[in-house]
Amino acid sequence: MSSLDSLPVAVIGAGPVGLAAAAHLIARGLPLKLYEAGPTVAANVRDWGHVRLFSPWRYNVDPAAKSLLKAHSWQEPPADAMPTGADLYEAGPSQPTFPHGLGAKRIIPNADQSH
Secondary structure, three states, rough: OOHHHOOOOEEEOHHHHHHHHHHHHHHHOEEEEOOOOOOOOOHHHHOOOOOOOOOOOHOOOOOOHHHHOOOOOOOOOOOOOOOOOOHHHOOOOOOHHHHHHHHHHEOOOOOOOOO
């Protein structure tokens, strides 16, 4: 193993896509750091919580994220339900309990991505 192999993969943004990427890295046993500009994971999702998504839950939860969530007692929403942004934040991969599956030391909140 070279010194580069031990460096973490930087995931920029802890929204739904960044969380899915992190879940895939964890599933593969790769080290990672998840940088989020906001104070919590999916901070931006909370800003549009009132908006209904265009697709049902079945298309809004990545399989790797689903596995990680289920390992932490996640209750999967009905596959055909049409979530809002608030639903996605509270009951999906962005939910406050998801970081436990990621490991708190992997998440860097309030990261300034402009530099």
